[in-house]
Amino acid sequence: MNSDVSIAGDPLAIPHLLPPVPAYPVTVAEFAGLARTIAADRARWAPRVRYDATTRWYDRLETGPGYEVWLLSWVPGQGSGLHDHGRSSGVLTVLDGELTERALGGNGETRRSLLPGHQRVFAPGYVHEVVNDSLEGAVSLHVYFPGLTEMTPYACTSGKPAAKGTFTG
Ligand SMILES: [Fe+2]
Numbered sequence: 001m002n003s004d005v006s007i008a009g010d011p012l013a014i015p016h017l018l019p020p021v022p023a024y025p026v027t028v029a030e031f032a033g034l035a036r037t038i039a040a041d042r043a044r045w046a047p048r049v050r051y052d053a054t055t056r057w058y059d060r061l062e063t064g065p066g067y068e069v070w071l072l073s074w075v076p077g078q079g080s081g082l083h084d085h086g087r088s089s090g091v092l093t094v095l096d097g098e099l100t101e102r103a104l105g106g107n108g109e110t111r112r113s114l115l116p117g118h119q120r121v122f123a124p125g126y127v128h129e130v131v132n133d134s135l136e137g138a139v140s141l142h143v144y145f146p147g148l149t150e151m152t153p154y155a156c157t158s159g160k161p162a163a164k165g166t167f168t169g
Helices: 003-010 030-041 042-048
Strands: 059-062 069-072 089-096 097-103 108-114 117-120 127-133 139-146
Touching: 030 042, 030 069, 030 117, 030 139, 042 059, 108 127
Parallel strands: none
Antiparallel strands: 059 069, 069 139, 089 117, 089 139, 097 108, 097 127
């Protein structure tokens, strides 16, 4: 009896016909996986945490083809303001502490508490604000693809763009 493999040959035995395994993440799931891998490697990011009372502290951990990874440190009370991410998609992962996200969408405002391990994945056009409403410092990891070059700040509650802005953390 013949099978497809015996007739046509095993395609897995012909390496040159297989697509190359990408050396870098290219899908949303792979970017989320990259974030989880970095999150699990505390020795990699913990020494770069820096709490600064004057501004959110941010540090670029990694860049690759078409993406950037940022580490952000938040003291209590610090927040991002309402913004979008230009043409970038992203993965936000909380590494330490607690952050509160307020997102504006078609169903109105959604507010959620984000704890270590929680991830939020968003596409271009996603509008949110992230705040450290807790009494402790918080640390988060942000993967942007493509790298974040532009953010539009939004008026406080209207959900309409207030003015063009540039990335400041
Ligand atoms: Fe954001």
